Amino acid sequence: MRTTKDRIRHTLGFEIIGLIILAPLASLVFGYELQTMGVIAIAASTIATVWNYFYNLLFDHAMLKLHGEVHKTMLIRVFHALIFEGGLLLLFMPMIAWYLGISLWEAFIMDIAMACFYVVYAFVYNLAYDKVYPIPQT
Template structure:
């Protein structure tokens, strides 16, 4: 699969599942109408979708330059921490304004989402890689040649 197609498919699937889970969870957690929290989930997912694409492009560029190929647990953890850490910084103001809470309250509220999404990001990426295969950036040179049919 081409890298751009892979990134788009991964991001869209990731966010579709996230909206389906997060919308109802936010409604329960903040005692807000589901229509409001679903809207917030869509806005947050839109931010996350853009960040997902940018972050994965940067991560794969970095990954290509690494001498050790593959996606070890440590590399998957680094991926999850980098992605979620950047996302938290972007989403605190969104949650604060939408829910009419302070940035500190939004940060605390975001910790629960962070915990969920940290494991979700790692698990989702692992499942996605198992279903669609590793990206070229994570393949050993020999495996890349075998997959692409040449050096």
């Protein structure tokens, strides 16, 4: 299983790279100023950072209990990313609606678009991270 130091490096890297990509992309796609989308992205990143740490810790413990190891197949990686983003969707939608002064439906559409970005990003990031920093043998 990963160490606390490794989990922190993983989480911070994920959030920093995600912010660098998401804020300008969301500004372009949704038509809001970069500063506005940056505030949303930073708030979301803060919540996601905490969620990321605990979610991955709990997921790895569940993998150990169910499978006796933390090695993730491609199917498990897809499942992992979808559940992670589903949890964030429920947390972010009201925040987006409030900050932008838009309806929950509009916030839902925006949140789904950002979640789709992060599903793909999380899959690629975690795959790359495991190649660069292999999981130690348990």
